[in-house]
Amino acid sequence: MLTDPTQALQAAISDLLLGNADVASLVDDRVFDRIPSTPEFPYVSFGEFQVLPELAEGTDAVQCFVTLHSWDRFKSSRATKGLARAIIATLHDRDLTIDGGAVQSLLLQSSRVLQDPDGLTSHGILVFEILTDANIT
Secondary structure (H helix, E strand, C coil): CCCCCHHHHHHHHHHHHHHCHHHHHHHCCCEECCCCCCCCCCEEEEEEEEEEEEEECCEEEEEEEEEEEEEEECCCHHHHHHHHHHHHHHHCCCCCEECCEEEEEEEEEEEEEEECCCCCEEEEEEEEEEEEEECCC
16 A cells, blocks of 8 residues: 655644744744735745655655745845745754654755746745655554
């Protein structure tokens, strides 16, 4: 049986971000799965999830890549970089609990900040690698 931990991972990551005082002070409760049509800046949004199964006898491990986006507008990229730093400090190498499985590792794979073509929006892109193992009985 192949386990897809993405829903549980998204919920746990959201909880970690919203429960962290540094992140919450910057984005309040604005951690989105689907971005509203007129969002208040700054905010964090979930991007792509990639799931790579690592199946073997007696295990149901998954290597998952989760992309988070941080957004800010009308400020220098320093604010977006600060939000990215707060997200990294909250998630990188942290213990994470999910229903139906165990998180073996949660590590930052890449981070970049760029200016969007609108000339107003700074955009941080953070990719985390998460290794999970399902509880198989």
